[in-house]
Amino acid sequence: MPMLRPEDSAQLARLRATTARTLAAVIRPGPVALLDVPNQRNVGDSLIWAGTLAYLRRLGRPVRYAADLRGYVAADLRAAVPSGTVLLRGGGDLGDLWPGHQDHRERVVRDLPDYPVVQLPQSVWFGSAARAAQADRVLGAHPDLTLLLRDTPSLVRAAEQLPGVRTAFCPDLALGWEPPRLDVPGDARRLLVLARDDKEHASGLRAVDPSWVPGLHADRTDWHARGSAAWRRRVARLVTGVGHQRARVARRAVLPGSRLAHRAPAAALGVINRAGIDAGVRLFAGARGAVVDRLHAHVMAALLGIEHVVLDNSYGKVRAVHDDYTGTLTTAHLAADLDEARELAARLWAA
DSSP, rough: OOOHHHHHHHHHHHHHHHHHHHHHHHSSSSSSSEOOOOOOSSSHHHHHHHHHHHHHHTTTTTEEEEEEETOOOOOOOOOHHSSSSEEEEEEEHHHHHHHHHHHHHHHHHHTTTOOEHHHHHHEEEEEEEEHHHHHHHHHHHHHHEEEESSHHHHHHHHHHEEEEEEEEEEEOOOGGGGOOOOOOOTTTEEEEEEOOSSSTOOOOOOGGGTTTSSSSSEEEEEOOHHHHHHHHHHHHHHHHHHHHHHHHHHHHHTOOHHHHSSHHHHHHHHHHHHHHHHHHHHHHHTTTTEEEHHHHHHHHHHHTTEEEEEEOOOOSHHHHHHHHHHHSSEEEEEEESSSHHHHHHHIIIII
């Protein structure tokens, strides 16, 4: 795998130092609870999870309770973390585009008014003014909540849509991830095309064929796990499924809180997310270059030192983060549309 260029290493060190200072200012010393831990196929969320843990280790904030969206039980959190800060995973789901995560966020804030709560760096997108007003009421009613935002447009939107919520800027936590060094032979013709295939898709990248760039083979895919990574993920999800059943009973029956009930599911979540990251790295391994329209495919490529072309998503979060800071990394090349992406790819790799 390529090594980071010296100027990119220096810029990454500056971004990480800025992030660590911001987190240290809003996360109190002592243990933390980490909620909405990823339990899905999106490697980008797993990359955020890994970067979050790296920053927390650096700051000496031990994670004493961790749960995914369905495994959270407020009484268990209180038993495991009698005092400390509650952290909500960062990402791109603050708003009404992914309502399950927003509903969970608001439930946690209602459940835990006596804990400081930090929403780790997010992008904000509300299409509904009524839904934004509800979020402002719920989040703004908490006596000690800080919303960290990872891009300038989100800060602007939050000022308009969430005026009652305290906000601050913080770079995306995935940049704290330390990538592995793999010795994988390169394929001079393979162009990785990592194209999102969900409701945020807007670039047209998912429709390209293998001959999209003359002289290269466009290997088009989205995040997925194969081989051992897929099996590890499958087995670990059985464990989290048992945890979900126990959590459902605990919430309905109002059982006493348990300090230990979350541990096996939390360990399984670690397996799931590490497997996802391993699978993501394998997708990039050996490619001549990459064209991507997922924010964290862009981040992963940059951290791996891989030259890549970046296209935006449906509401501009990729461009926003790129323009604020990741675009300063020399391996990233932003394209305005599919035609420009093809021209850039041909210029970079087809010669």
